[in-house]
Amino acid sequence: MSLRAELGPYFGEYGGRFVPEALIAALDELDAAYTVSKTDAVFQAELSELHRSYTGRPSIITEASRFAALAGGARILLKREDLNHTGSHKINNVLGQALLAKRLGKTRLIAETGAGQHGVATATAAALMGMSCVVYMGEVDTERQALNVARMKLLGAEVVPVVHGSRTLKDAINEAMRDWVANVANTHYLLGTVAGPHPFPVMVRDFHSIIGNEARDQLLETEGRLPTAVVACVGGGSNAMGIFHAFLDDDVALIGYEAAGDGIDTPRHAATLQKGRPGVLHGAKTYVLQDEDGQTIESHSISAGLDYPGIGPEHAWLKDSGRATYVGISDAQAMQGMMDLSRTEGIIPAIETAHALAGALDLARTLSPSDIILVNLSGRGDKDMETAARYFGFLKDAE
Amino acid sequence: MSSRVESVIDAARATGRGVLVGYLPAGFPDVQTSIDALIALAESGVDIIELGVPYSDPVMDGVVIQRATNAALETGFRLTDLFEIIRSVSAKTDTPILVMTYWNPVVQYGINRFANDLKEAGGVGLITPDLIPDEASEWIAASDAHGLDRVFLAAPSSTDERLVSAITSSRGFVYAVSTMGITGARADVDIAARSLVERLEGLGAKRVCVGVGISAAEHVRSVTGYASGAIVGSHLVSALTEGGPEGVARATSELAAGLRAEHPSRLNPSKGPQ
Ligand SMILES: Cc1ncc(COP(=O)(O)O)c(C=O)c1O
Numbered sequence: 001m002s003l004r005a006e007l008g009p010y011f012g013e014y015g016g017r018f019v020p021e022a023l024i025a026a027l028d029e030l031d032a033a034y035t036v037s038k039t040d041a042v043f044q045a046e047l048s049e050l051h052r053s054y055t056g057r058p059s060i061i062t063e064a065s066r067f068a069a070l071a072g073g074a075r076i077l078l079k080r081e082d083l084n085h086t087g088s089h090k091i092n093n094v095l096g097q098a099l100l101a102k103r104l105g106k107t108r109l110i111a112e113t114g115a116g117q118h119g120v121a122t123a124t125a126a127a128l129m130g131m132s133c134v135v136y137m138g139e140v141d142t143e144r145q146a147l148n149v150a151r152m153k154l155l156g157a158e159v160v161p162v163v164h165g166s167r168t169l170k171d172a173i174n175e176a177m178r179d180w181v182a183n184v185a186n187t188h189y190l191l192g193t194v195a196g197p198h199p200f201p202v203m204v205r206d207f208h209s210i211i212g213n214e215a216r217d218q219l220l221e222t223e224g225r226l227p228t229a230v231v232a233c234v235g236g237g238s239n240a241m242g243i244f245h246a247f248l249d250d251d252v253a254l255i256g257y258e259a260a261g262d263g264i265d266t267p268r269h270a271a272t273l274q275k276g277r278p279g280v281l282h283g284a285k286t287y288v289l290q291d292e293d294g295q296t297i298e299s300h301s302i303s304a305g306l307d308y309p310g311i312g313p314e315h316a317w318l319k320d321s322g323r324a325t326y327v328g329i330s331d332a333q334a335m336q337g338m339m340d341l342s343r344t345e346g347i348i349p350a351i352e353t354a355h356a357l358a359g360a361l362d363l364a365r366t367l368s369p370s371d372i373i374l375v376n377l378s379g380r381g382d383k384d385m386e387t388a389a390r391y392f393g394f395l396k397d398a399e
Numbered sequence: 400m401s402s403r404v405e406s407v408i409d410a411a412r413a414t415g416r417g418v419l420v421g422y423l424p425a426g427f428p429d430v431q432t433s434i435d436a437l438i439a440l441a442e443s444g445v446d447i448i449e450l451g452v453p454y455s456d457p458v459m460d461g462v463v464i465q466r467a468t469n470a471a472l473e474t475g476f477r478l479t480d481l482f483e484i485i486r487s488v489s490a491k492t493d494t495p496i497l498v499m500t501y502w503n504p505v506v507q508y509g510i511n512r513f514a515n516d517l518k519e520a521g522g523v524g525l526i527t528p529d530l531i532p533d534e535a536s537e538w539i540a541a542s543d544a545h546g547l548d549r550v551f552l553a554a555p556s557s558t559d560e561r562l563v564s565a566i567t568s569s570r571g572f573v574y575a576v577s578t579m580g581i582t583g584a585r586a587d588v589d590i591a592a593r594s595l596v597e598r599l600e601g602l603g604a605k606r607v608c609v610g611v612g613i614s615a616a617e618h619v620r621s622v623t624g625y626a627s628g629a630i631v632g633s634h635l636v637s638a639l640t641e642g643g644p645e646g647v648a649r650a651t652s653e654l655a656a657g658l659r660a661e662h663p664s665r666l667n668p669s670k671g672p673q
Pocket residue numbers: 088089114115116117118192193194233234235236237238239240304305306350352353378379380
């Protein structure tokens with residue numbers, strides 16, 4: 001059976017809709033509009049044209065030979081989502097959902113954001129389509145991603161710092177859901193990853209599947225073959241699902257790199273699939289970092305975009321079935337990966353993405369030069385300059 | 400299977416009044432004070448206790464309840480405390496205790512084990528704000544096996560088909576969400592509530608209580624004019640925060656005064672025109 005054909009609301013035992021009844025009508029409305037849009041030539045043409053003339057798709061593939069030489073094993077190819085307008089893969093999903101929201105007659109977009117990339121992408125779409133925009137962002141994240149807060153404001157969005165709970169991404173999602181319950185008549189909740197209640201996990205995956213579809217065609221054309229492995233970093237899991245999906249039915253290894261923070265055996269990490277248990281969070285049954293009583297445990301990662309104690313339900317399903325594997329990369333390994341790619345290829349990746357790069361190097365060491373690793377280069381690192389400068393001590397040098 | 404919640408609602412209806420359902424979170428500000436506050440609720444005029452389980456990600460709740468449940472978690476609240484609290488309160492009062500809980504704590508505790516321990520402690524059932532009947536087959540089986548009530552929510556945005564599902568899946572009452580929004584006191588209780596209750600009754604609901612945003616005796620009076628009961632949460636939590644168990648007693652008495660007004664139409668469930 002084709003793994004690609006999975007349409008939700010369940011992926012095995014995962015997924016579903018664990019939300020207040022007041023949201024069900026909105027989810028049904030969205031699901032119906034989304035289902036229609038899939039076969040609606042006008043919608044698809046509009047989205048394709050936006051991707052061509054606004055996002056800058058198709059994104060290119062860059063071979064990272066000097067970077068791969070650090071490992072001395074497999075070849076490493078980068079799918080350059082960092083070159084998309086707004087600097088990450090997030091725009092793929094945002095433009096799709098914003099078009100749907102417009103069709104539904106909604107005039108207001110709300111979003112949660114961790115790293116700020118999804119918030120920036122949503123604010124961008126709102127500006128483009130003349131909609132108002134509110135972005136919820138944990139107070140902790142507004143501090144470590146201050147540059148993206150400024151970008152959102154410049155784009156005309158209101159940024160609301162969330163001061164409840166752990167004041168990070170998970171609390172921003174709670175706050176966005178509360179807003180949506182109260183304002184569902186004119187508001188679309190533009191969820192930024194493959195988590196949440198149905199139809200978000202399938203819909204967000206489908207809007208991002210363009211990444212893997214393009215890359216698969218590009219490799220077949222230039223290499224005449226499929227890659228040995230496809231790898232990506234995993235926060236909520238959207239860039240990973242986006243590049244994995246096209247390869248689900250192929251004989252290709254799929255590896256997701258989770259944030260291991262201080263280390264996977266310390267309490268400070270965001271390795272939900274490796275250290276969590278099945279439970280319910282943010283509207284879906286999935287793996288959750290939680291205590292014995294089912295209280296969500298705060299995650300930790302140097303990268304705001306991976307600092308999330310949940311995970312999209314499709315990843316939970318792929319993990320249990322063994323179709324994909326998930327590995328932890330620590331803060332220190334990720335920062336090394338960020339520096340390595342910058343200095344060998346002249347490409348500064350987002351810290352989120354750097355987890356996948358560090359993982360790819362580890363993997364490359366175990367493979368041979370005839371193997372190809374395809375990495376989803378999910379975003380660029382401009383937003384992370386302050387964190388990186390502090391981490392590497394560049395600020396001290398300048399003083 | 401007889402439901403104590405249904406009996407309480409029916410008995411109140413027979414005397415021409417609706418019921419007052421009072422919410423407080425378990426373990427806030429600490430376990431003993433929350434026990435005292437719950438007893439104060441029961442002794443001051445609440446007909447049914449809604450006991451909230453503190454949870455790290457309460458998407459249905461506004462700031463007042465969020466602050467209280469967060470505080471309870473910070474002082475170390477555990478699910479075992481919940482059953483202890485129910486045991487202590489039900490030893491002192493006959494007022495039925497419904498537990499309001501987000502779904503993950505129940506899943507982690509074990510659905511059957513939760514049902515068993517709830518029953519054993521003296522609780523009568525669950526209100527589940529983020530569990531819709533479509534996802535509830537295990538809970539429906541467990542609550543049947545243990546003779547527990549299960550209260551599902553109905554919203555102004557729910558289709559008739561979904562309202563029917565809430566009605567047929569619920570035992571005790573159906574929780575009508577008064578407005579499209581989260582918990583928290585509001586100046587006006589939506590007219591949406593009245594039409595939702597009418598729709599539910601038209602589709603066969605026998606007992607409907609209205610919650611979210613009810614904070615004053617006049618709300619209680621107007622809501623119990625058309626529904627089986629009124630549910631008050633944030634207002635009582637504020638009273639507990641500011642005045643301790645005595646504050647809860649005072650606020651409850653004031654709210655209960657709203658029940659005394661006569662509602663002749665409620666005497667006869669097959670009501671005629673108002
Ligand atoms: C560049 C980049 N990559 C990855 C992520 C992680 O999200 P996801 O796992 O949904 O791709 C983020 C999130 O903010 C991001 O900005």
